[in-house]
Amino acid sequence: MSLSAPLATQRRSPLAWRPSTRFAFASLLGAALVALPILALALTALSSQAASIWPHLAANVIPTALADTGRLLLGVGLLCGVIGVGTAWLVTQFEFPGRRALEWLLVLPLALPTYITAYIYVEFLGFQGPLQGALRALTGWRSLRDYWFPDPRSLVGAIFVMAIVLYPYVYLSVRALFGVQAATLVESARTLGASRGRLFWRIGLPMARPALAAGMTLALLETLNDIGASEYLGVRSLTLSIYTTWVNRSSLAGAAQIACVMLLLVVMLIVIEGRMRGQRRFALPVRQPRAVGHVPLTGAAAIAASLACALPVLLGAVLPIGFLAVEVLRRDLWQQADAALLRSLANAVVLSGLAAGIVVALGIGIGAARRQGREPWLPALSRLASLGYAVPGTVLALGLLVPLAGFDNILANASVRWFGFNPGLLLMGSGAALILAYVVRFLAIAVSGVESGLSRISPRIDDAARTLGASAPEVLRKMHWPLARPAIAAAALLVFVDCLKELPATLLLRPLNVDTLATTVYGHASRGSFEDGALAGLLIVLAGLYPAIRLARASGRRG
Amino acid sequence: MIAKTHLHALALGASLLATPALAQSVNLYTTREPALLNPVLEAFTKDTGIKVNAVFLKDGLQERIKAEGANSPADVMLVVDVGEINAAVDAGITQPIKSAVVDKTVPAQLRGPDNNWVTLTKRARIVVVSKDRVQQDAITYEDLADPKWKGKFCIRAGQHPYNNAFFAAYLARNGAEKTEAYLKALKANVARKPGGGDRDVARDILSGQCDIAIINTYYIGLMSKATNEQKGWYDAIKPVKTTFANGGTHVNVSAAAIAKNAPNRENAVKLLEYMLAEKAQALYADGNFEFPVNPDVKESAAVKLLGAVTPDTTPLGDVAKNRKAAADLVDKVGFDN
Numbered sequence: 001m002s003l004s005a006p007l008a009t010q011r012r013s014p015l016a017w018r019p020s021t022r023f024a025f026a027s028l029l030g031a032a033l034v035a036l037p038i039l040a041l042a043l044t045a046l047s048s049q050a051a052s053i054w055p056h057l058a059a060n061v062i063p064t065a066l067a068d069t070g071r072l073l074l075g076v077g078l079l080c081g082v083i084g085v086g087t088a089w090l091v092t093q094f095e096f097p098g099r100r101a102l103e104w105l106l107v108l109p110l111a112l113p114t115y116i117t118a119y120i121y122v123e124f125l126g127f128q129g130p131l132q133g134a135l136r137a138l139t140g141w142r143s144l145r146d147y148w149f150p151d152p153r154s155l156v157g158a159i160f161v162m163a164i165v166l167y168p169y170v171y172l173s174v175r176a177l178f179g180v181q182a183a184t185l186v187e188s189a190r191t192l193g194a195s196r197g198r199l200f201w202r203i204g205l206p207m208a209r210p211a212l213a214a215g216m217t218l219a220l221l222e223t224l225n226d227i228g229a230s231e232y233l234g235v236r237s238l239t240l241s242i243y244t245t246w247v248n249r250s251s252l253a254g255a256a257q258i259a260c261v262m263l264l265l266v267v268m269l270i271v272i273e274g275r276m277r278g279q280r281r282f283a284l285p286v287r288q289p290r291a292v293g294h295v296p297l298t299g300a301a302a303i304a305a306s307l308a309c310a311l312p313v314l315l316g317a318v319l320p321i322g323f324l325a326v327e328v329l330r331r332d333l334w335q336q337a338d339a340a341l342l343r344s345l346a347n348a349v350v351l352s353g354l355a356a357g358i359v360v361a362l363g364i365g366i367g368a369a370r371r372q373g374r375e376p377w378l379p380a381l382s383r384l385a386s387l388g389y390a391v392p393g394t395v396l397a398l399g400l401l402v403p404l405a406g407f408d409n410i411l412a413n414a415s416v417r418w419f420g421f422n423p424g425l426l427l428m429g430s431g432a433a434l435i436l437a438y439v440v441r442f443l444a445i446a447v448s449g450v451e452s453g454l455s456r457i458s459p460r461i462d463d464a465a466r467t468l469g470a471s472a473p474e475v476l477r478k479m480h481w482p483l484a485r486p487a488i489a490a491a492a493l494l495v496f497v498d499c500l501k502e503l504p505a506t507l508l509l510r511p512l513n514v515d516t517l518a519t520t521v522y523g524h525a526s527r528g529s530f531e532d533g534a535l536a537g538l539l540i541v542l543a544g545l546y547p548a549i550r551l552a553r554a555s556g557r558r559g
Numbered sequence: 560m561i562a563k564t565h566l567h568a569l570a571l572g573a574s575l576l577a578t579p580a581l582a583q584s585v586n587l588y589t590t591r592e593p594a595l596l597n598p599v600l601e602a603f604t605k606d607t608g609i610k611v612n613a614v615f616l617k618d619g620l621q622e623r624i625k626a627e628g629a630n631s632p633a634d635v636m637l638v639v640d641v642g643e644i645n646a647a648v649d650a651g652i653t654q655p656i657k658s659a660v661v662d663k664t665v666p667a668q669l670r671g672p673d674n675n676w677v678t679l680t681k682r683a684r685i686v687v688v689s690k691d692r693v694q695q696d697a698i699t700y701e702d703l704a705d706p707k708w709k710g711k712f713c714i715r716a717g718q719h720p721y722n723n724a725f726f727a728a729y730l731a732r733n734g735a736e737k738t739e740a741y742l743k744a745l746k747a748n749v750a751r752k753p754g755g756g757d758r759d760v761a762r763d764i765l766s767g768q769c770d771i772a773i774i775n776t777y778y779i780g781l782m783s784k785a786t787n788e789q790k791g792w793y794d795a796i797k798p799v800k801t802t803f804a805n806g807g808t809h810v811n812v813s814a815a816a817i818a819k820n821a822p823n824r825e826n827a828v829k830l831l832e833y834m835l836a837e838k839a840q841a842l843y844a845d846g847n848f849e850f851p852v853n854p855d856v857k858e859s860a861a862v863k864l865l866g867a868v869t870p871d872t873t874p875l876g877d878v879a880k881n882r883k884a885a886a887d888l889v890d891k892v893g894f895d896n
Contacts, residue, residue, distance in 0.1 A: 056887055056890070060887075060890035060891050060893075061890050064893070064896055126762070126766075127762060127763075127765065127766035127768075128762070128765075128788045128791065142767075143766055143767025144766045144767045144768050145767045146767075151751070153751075153752075153754055153755060154752075231716075232754075232755070233754075234716070234752050234753075234754030234755065234895075236895055236896065243618075244716075244718040244886070246618070247618055247720060248718055248720065248723045248882060248883070248886040249882070249883045249886050249887075250642075250646045250882075250883070251883075252622065331787070394618070394619070397619065398619060398622055401619070401622055401623055401626040402626050404626075405623075405626035405627045405628060406626070406628075408627070408630065409627075409628050409629060409630050412630045413629075413630075422630070424630060424632065425627060425630055425631070425632070428627060429632065504617070507615075507616055507617045508616060508617070508618070508619045508623060510614065511614065512586055512612040512613065512614045512632065513612050513613065513614070514614075515615075519615070522617070523592055523593045523594065523615060524594070526592050526617070527592035527593070527594045527595060531787070
């Protein structure tokens with residue numbers, strides 16, 4: 001090295017990479033983790049066993065599954081969009097009775113696992129449920145031969161159940177945008193005398209597009225990889241087809257092939273999301289944003305707004321939570337509250353908490369790399385890191401089994417050879433495998449949360465800070481972190497709640513003698529009636545409730 | 560806050576690492592339900608001093624043991640469905656069970672190839688009808704395809720493993736062409752899209768949605784014992800004697816195998832022998848209204864409720880072999896659409 005080289009370069013230790021490279025490393029790590037099960041899956045799909053089953057799948061399984069899945073996605077997307085955007089607009093723009101409470105109550109349905117809400121609606125709307133019971137008592141009708149009643153075990157039922165659980169994804173991300181960013185524009189438009197309708201259609205909705213796309217993508221991916229509710233409600237989705245192909249034909253290869261078709265669909269969804277976000281960037285001005293003032297509503301309009309916002313809360317949270325609580329009382333389920341249940345609670349909280357921490361750390365690295373790095377492959381890496389969210393939990397867990405257990409075996413054999421001691425399976429035996437599965441599965445939430453948090457910070461801030469001599473990590477720590485913290489905290493809480501609810505990967509990858517709340521509910525449901533698991537179900541909801549409320553508050557301030 | 564989380568994490572880590580105990584223990588991988596197995600496992604530990612470490616899975620038991628390979632802690636796998644246990648043998652993750660007690664207690668046709676698995680209990684898949692609307696005491700599976708049941712027949716998804724095994728048995732007896740015709744005729748009779756669980760068909764009989772349905776026997780037993788609304792479902796149905804034309808009743812098994820790399824093989828054998836003895840058979844079979852495999856158990860709850868069942872003579876191995884073909888036919892006729 002010549003002496004004329006700048007001193008700074010010479011003093012650099014080998015570990016001190018170019019700042020963006022350090023974050024790029026986080027991107028690589030995240031993407032590699034996610035790529036692991038997907039590659040395992042692709043390899044399985046290409047195996048020789050697969051060739052023989054493909055024609056059958058293509059002719060008899062995939063067309064129906066695609067059609068059903070398409071209808072499901074369309075329905076859930078529309079309903080989530082209408083509920084999410086509509087309620088977000090109402091609570092950010094207007095003042096009406098109950099607005100302050102509804103603003104955070106609207107997030108609550110997220111605390112419920114989709115499969116639990118599905119079970120509850122089948123009971124609630126079922127023949128022995130309160131509605132049909134009351135109807136029969138009123139009319140004297142005796143059986144379903146005398147009258148017709150909507151059956152939740154149908155495509156429409158599935159659309160309703162999933163939308164009522166998942167709309168908060170849209171609500172949260174759109175509300176954050178309406179509350180802060182649209183403020184200046186909306187106020188100017190109001191001053192110029194624009195009507196309420198015009199405000200919404202010409203300013204609110206177009207501005208909400210990137211947030212709508214982000215929230216909708218999460219909701220639709222959840223819909224796509226759902227298995228519990230789809231199976232119970234009788235929707236032959238792609239995910240369910242993957243599952244039955246695997247279980248009945250013992251054909252993991254066939255299952256992997258359908259999973260690959262599904263991944264293609266997901267890549268399409270993500271590309272569409274990218275297009276919808278498009279080149280539009282709604283970065284904040286450097287000045288602190290001001291929240292928009294609420295326009296008071298009166299009379300019928302006020303009541304209508306209250307009702308419109310209360311209805312999703314009622315259907316998505318109050319009714320299901322009330323149902324669980326009533327079952328706990330009616331069946332005397334308190335006796336289940338023993339040490340084992342408390343251990344399940346502790347396991348669920350610790351596993352979910354650790355996973356959320358790791359996910360968010362990786363998410364910040366990936367987000368920072370995308371913002372500060374110039375490498376053209378960084379955006380692609382962050383997209384790849386998000387793919388895990390699209391893979392159904394069962395498939396993901398199966399894909400992780402081979403590499404993780406393989407790693408364990410190599411380690412155990414090496415230990416035996418060098419130290420004469422067999423530590424057993426390190427990852428599979430310790431719950432680390434499960435945490436890794438959560439990380440792969442939910443990394444997308446952190447990536448999108450961090451990205452949306454950072455994208456609202458004007459690049460001019462970065463430029464100013466760098467001009468004044470701040471290093472890239474300093475910009476992240478001193479400028480981005482404080483500004484994006486609410487969005488990042490929101491992502492962490494969301495991941496935590498999702499891990500609490502996760503079932504299929506938890507079932508497959510947990511070590512001996514370890515249960516979580518979700519597996520406890522499943523244990524009861526598979527044994528007898530799911531109502532026997534109402535207490536554990538209620539605990540999932542309660543454990544998720546606090547983060548959900550925090551979430552609502554955090555993103556309500558200036559997301 | 561952070562310190563607290565760390566403490567929890569440590570506590571969890573400690574409890575996780577503590578599992579592979581050095582004391583006498585046996586590790587069980589099962590797809591059966593915790594509430595059903597726990598009483599038997601607790602009795603086993605009490606009587607033998609051997610601790611049971613269990614993981615209750617849904618699917619993927621075979622894949623997990625295979626991936627865990629030589630260092631897998633799995634000793635015993637306990638599953639439902641002959642297809643699943645045979646698949647485990649085919650995957651090469653089992654070993655022959657060497658036990659005179661097992662050989663003596665369980666007839667050879669209820670054990671796997673080279674003793675690689677053993678039946679613990681049997682369950683039958685039978686027809687139930689509406690107590691009020693159908694006057695019939697016996698039926699054949701073939702009769703379900705009769706157009707007189709049009710719009711009156713209820714069944715869970717055709718791709719569900721219980722139906723898959725039943726259709727596989729039909730296929731083994733009748734061949735592909737007749738089975739396809741049978742599936743089409745059944746599909747033409749359904750009152751609603753095939754789906755839900757086995758108990759749901761009883762509820763749908765109560766609600767008047769259907770008159771006739773197919774169900775696993777132990778669900779009938781469990782509903783008869785229920786103290787909630789399921790008692791009402793039970794009261795609405797009547798089990799009828801169900802057989803194949805010129806044959807017996809379709810029976811499936813719950814079965815156990817010993818893992819190829821079992822670290823505690825002797826304890827694994829002890830657990831299986833224990834589960835086949837009269838005491839555990841009563842606990843395990845009666846706990847779920849299944850038919851005990853041990854012929855010395857005379858009075859079982861299932862027999863008391865439903866009477867004795869004569870199993871169809873189609874070998875279980877043939878049923879297992881026809882599963883994939885049956886699944887293909889179900890897709891082909893669009894049974895679940």
